[in-house]
Amino acid sequence: MASTPPQNPRDNPNGAKTLIYSYPNRIWKALLSYLPSPDSSLLAKLSNLSPLRSRGRSRRQKPGLPLPLHSNAVQSSLTAAKATREFVILEDIMEHTLHCLHNIQKSLVFWQSRAEGTNTQKIYFMMFERGPRAFIDGTYQLITRLGTVGSPIQHLCCSASDMISEKIAILTSLQHCLATFLAQVYLEVNRYGEMLTEDSDKSLPSLLVAINTLFSKLEASVSHPREIYKSDNSFSTERGNSCALLFEKIPQIDPERSQWTDTEARDATNLIYQNLQRLDSYLSFILSSCQKPRRVTLYWLHYTCGTVGLSVCSLWLLRHSSLMGSPDMDNWIREAKESTAGFWKDHVEQPLISIRDELFETFRGRHKGVMEVEEVKLTEDSLHRMLLTFCEQTKGEKLPENMSDQEMLEIVMARYEKELMHPLHNLLSGELARAMLIQIQKLKLDLETAMLELDQILKANEINFAVLAALPAFFLSLLLIMLVRAWVRQDKSAEGRGRIARRQRRLLVVEVEKRLMQFQTCMDQGMEDDARCIFGLLLYSLDRLYKAVEGHAKETGEWLSLRQDIVDIGKPGLKTAYKLAVVSRMERMYECLLPSSKRK
Numbered sequence: 001m002a003s004t005p006p007q008n009p010r011d012n013p014n015g016a017k018t019l020i021y022s023y024p025n026r027i028w029k030a031l032l033s034y035l036p037s038p039d040s041s042l043l044a045k046l047s048n049l050s051p052l053r054s055r056g057r058s059r060r061q062k063p064g065l066p067l068p069l070h071s072n073a074v075q076s077s078l079t080a081a082k083a084t085r086e087f088v089i090l091e092d093i094m095e096h097t098l099h100c101l102h103n104i105q106k107s108l109v110f111w112q113s114r115a116e117g118t119n120t121q122k123i124y125f126m127m128f129e130r131g132p133r134a135f136i137d138g139t140y141q142l143i144t145r146l147g148t149v150g151s152p153i154q155h156l157c158c159s160a161s162d163m164i165s166e167k168i169a170i171l172t173s174l175q176h177c178l179a180t181f182l183a184q185v186y187l188e189v190n191r192y193g194e195m196l197t198e199d200s201d202k203s204l205p206s207l208l209v210a211i212n213t214l215f216s217k218l219e220a221s222v223s224h225p226r227e228i229y230k231s232d233n234s235f236s237t238e239r240g241n242s243c244a245l246l247f248e249k250i251p252q253i254d255p256e257r258s259q260w261t262d263t264e265a266r267d268a269t270n271l272i273y274q275n276l277q278r279l280d281s282y283l284s285f286i287l288s289s290c291q292k293p294r295r296v297t298l299y300w301l302h303y304t305c306g307t308v309g310l311s312v313c314s315l316w317l318l319r320h321s322s323l324m325g326s327p328d329m330d331n332w333i334r335e336a337k338e339s340t341a342g343f344w345k346d347h348v349e350q351p352l353i354s355i356r357d358e359l360f361e362t363f364r365g366r367h368k369g370v371m372e373v374e375e376v377k378l379t380e381d382s383l384h385r386m387l388l389t390f391c392e393q394t395k396g397e398k399l400p401e402n403m404s405d406q407e408m409l410e411i412v413m414a415r416y417e418k419e420l421m422h423p424l425h426n427l428l429s430g431e432l433a434r435a436m437l438i439q440i441q442k443l444k445l446d447l448e449t450a451m452l453e454l455d456q457i458l459k460a461n462e463i464n465f466a467v468l469a470a471l472p473a474f475f476l477s478l479l480l481i482m483l484v485r486a487w488v489r490q491d492k493s494a495e496g497r498g499r500i501a502r503r504q505r506r507l508l509v510v511e512v513e514k515r516l517m518q519f520q521t522c523m524d525q526g527m528e529d530d531a532r533c534i535f536g537l538l539l540y541s542l543d544r545l546y547k548a549v550e551g552h553a554k555e556t557g558e559w560l561s562l563r564q565d566i567v568d569i570g571k572p573g574l575k576t577a578y579k580l581a582v583v584s585r586m587e588r589m590y591e592c593l594l595p596s597s598k599r600k
Contacts (some may be wrong), residue, residue, distance in 0.1 A: 179536030345599035494548035
């Protein structure tokens with residue numbers, strides 16, 4: 001969280017190079033401001049006095065909650081765009097404070113989740129989620145307390161609860177102080193908003209003096225909170241004396257004068273940025289023992305086991321490689337290539353070729369089918385002629401033309417049964433042989449008809465068989481696509497596009513609504529200090545909501561309206577009932593804030 005000490009671009013070559021590449025227009029105007037001019041203004045002289053601006057812009061991915069400079073949010077944005085230099089200092093203070101609040105909020109959420117966990121989860125955290133050194137210390141304490149009175153597990157659980165409670169208290173105190181400071185700065189900017197847009201040269205000195213007073217109040221509230229400097233706390237004895245927060249004070253300058261001199265303006269601006277740097281250093285020092293552990297610290301055991309497993313696997317592979325004179329690795333690679341090629345051919349290439357042939361070679365398949373039907377027709381005609389000749393010779397008369405093959409076949413079977421009474425004699429001189437040949441022809445016709453029907457069934461399902469063969473490759477490709485899609489989209493924050501991100505945005509709206517009700521409750525009970533803190537937290541929630549919905553609302557064309565609603569919720573002069581109505585409308589109307597089930 002700590003940042004590099006702010007320096008003037010003229011004294012820092014690297015900073016000047018960055019500004020030259022990033023803001024050539026600003027540098028050009030800053031150089032022009034040093035030339036004598038009858039109409040040179042204060043803010044033209046201040047254009048070269050914002051050393052944190054280039055770093056702040058590079059750190060901030062997208063703009064946050066705008067300053068309350070005008071009643072119309074869109075017009076306020078246009079005004080700020082035309083006079084960016086006038087609001088550099090104010091935007092940096094707001095952005096810096098919001099960034100610090102975000103870091104505190106992340107750590108606070110982590111420790112609150114640990115505080116709500118069970119005793120087993122707390123013990124697991126104390127042993128396995130604080131790094132290898134804490135694991136060794138915790139194991140040593142458990143072993144040394146085995147022979148003492150009391151359960152070592154219970155003692156470890158109590159230690160975890162005390163540590164988590166202490167960190168939550170420190171973070172809550174810092175959050176309260178910074179939220180109050182943010183609310184006071186916002187209110188001051190709102191009070192001077194109209195004057196800044198009309199005549200910023202005269203109003204900005206008074207605003208800087210007021211903000212310097214707010215830094216003094218922040219110093220008094222942050223430097224000695226009871227939660228940080230307890231008499232029995234090692235934090236107080238070891239760190240308290242070396243990490244006192246002391247802000248620079250703007251020299252006593254008559255704020256009623258119309259303009260400041262160049263030196264006074266430069267000194268006041270540099271003091272503001274020095275105070276921001278000192279606040280950053282102080283918070284980073286305090287949070288070094290209270291912030292959320294890094295991912296490497298939380299999952300050090302998983303990483304260690306993974307590293308050991310990877311090392312064992314590497315040694316095993318090295319043992320079976322050609323470096324050690326073993327052909328196992330080459331054989332495995334060859335078998336893997338053959339298996340992959342076989343899988344590709346059987347489940348991808350051949351099914352696709354079959355489907356292609358079935359879809360694009362229908363003419364050839366149809367011609368082949370016609371030929372098979374003609375062969376069956378020839379066999380059927382041959383059988384008809386054989387039956388007709390046999391029946392006419394047997395009956396000794398001409399049969400009618402409309403007589404069916406089935407009726408003639410009955411005559412053949414009757415003659416066949418009669419001939420079987422004297423098989424040897426009729427086989428040589430009777431009609432038994434002809435009857436048997438006719439039955440063979442009938443059997444051939446039945447067999448060809450059955451084969452033709454079976455072939456038609458197989459051809460009709462050829463695409464189905466090809467699709468079934470391609471299903472393993474299809475499911476494997478689908479799984480790979482899902483994994484790549486999940487990796488690319490990564491719905492880890494409210495700015496994502498999935499259901500989790502949409503749920504996070506709706507939770508931000510709920511958080512804004514809760515802050516509004518808490519603010520009104522504090523105002524009704526006369527607790528102005530608490531109300532000011534809640535208002536600062538409301539501004540922080542609005543800033544997160546502003547950044548989360550901007551991209552989605554611009555895609556749907558809702559951004560201008562949604563932006564105005566978010567700015568209206570942060571206006572101090574509007575009633576809470578109206579703000580709650582705006583929040584309710586936001587939840588119902590804007591697509592980026594609707595539940596997933598209600599999207600069209």
